[in-house]
Amino acid sequence: MTIIHARKMRIYPSDEQKHKIDVTLGHCRYIYNKMLERNEKLYKRRGKHLSYYDMQNFLPQMKKYLPWLAEADSQALKHACRQLDTAFQKFFKKLAGHPKFHSRKGRQSYTTTNAFAMAVEVGRVKKNPDPKEITEQVLKLWQTQKMVNNGHDEIRARR
Secondary structure (H helix, E strand, O other): OOOOOOOEEEEOOOHHHHHHHHHHHHHHHHHHHHHHHHHHHHHHHHOOOOOHHHHHHHHHHHHHHOHHHHHOOHHHHHHHHHHHHHHHHHHHOOOOOOOOOOOOOOOOOOOOOOOOOEEEEOOEEEEOOOHHHHHHHHHHHHHOOEOOOOOOOOEEEEO
């Protein structure tokens, strides 16, 4: 039997990492708002909306004429498209209101499935790890509740 565990952690990123997080947040917000705008225009013209796959397939074209989008994690941008698609699905099933544009103000978050963007090691955050080390690092992390700062970014696991 496989048991899947999840931990919520707080990280204390360096200035460079804060900048990268802020850039990714901004780019995800931009993609969400642009796709929402495109969906509204398309619905007014043709009575249709873009599916998740349409939005996802449009991202590479957007990166060609907006090269600064390449700075952000591609998986986070795809997830912004998925969030918008989910919001539209709930709207059409009358489970929620019409999706709204995201703002800089208030709570901001993004989700990524890119395991190689950043890995958590006991006591520090490491960029672009070796894929074989990830499992060992995660197991070590689960065994530790509070970790020590070794000159890297401090991480505290909490339940």
